[in-house]
Amino acid sequence: MRGQPTHNKEANELAATNVLHPDTKSVRLDDGRVIVYCQFGDPHGGPVFYFHGTPGSRLEPALTHEACVEHAIRLFAPDRPGVGGSSYIRNRGLLDWPQDVMRIADYLRIDRFGAAQLPGGGSLLHDEYHGSGIRGA
Numbered sequence: 001m002r003g004q005p006t007h008n009k010e011a012n013e014l015a016a017t018n019v020l021h022p023d024t025k026s027v028r029l030d031d032g033r034v035i036v037y038c039q040f041g042d043p044h045g046g047p048v049f050y051f052h053g054t055p056g057s058r059l060e061p062a063l064t065h066e067a068c069v070e071h072a073i074r075l076f077a078p079d080r081p082g083v084g085g086s087s088y089i090r091n092r093g094l095l096d097w098p099q100d101v102m103r104i105a106d107y108l109r110i111d112r113f114g115a116a117q118l119p120g121g122g123s124l125l126h127d128e129y130h131g132s133g134i135r136g137a
Helices: 007-019 060-070 092-106
Strands: 023-027 034-041 046-051 073-079 114-115 135-137
Touching: 007 023, 007 135, 023 092, 034 092, 046 092, 060 073, 073 092, 092 135
Parallel strands: 046 073, 046 114, 114 135
Antiparallel strands: 023 034, 034 073
């Protein structure tokens, strides 16, 4: 049931691996760039994208893993272009990031999702908030 804590073997195993050794995955975009991300929380929970601060990385929300499991949240934490394992590209602006996020969501087959941020992370998504797949920020 959505919104109920998930206390199962899969979530507990994910908790043990994510906090100590986050599983990094990647998405290759149409232009050849790679965006890396980690997933935390309940693997069957409601999808939320987390946007790290500056400086920061996809590893920041590792400590929130158990809270995400408890609240049935499936948290995706991508590295922005040029950060961590994500490809750098010249002449990118702040408003290019929301398009990348939507491509990641498409790859993951996520139509609607929530968003969480730290200072320096969420302003990148602000202008794309209305009319996108985001259901809460």
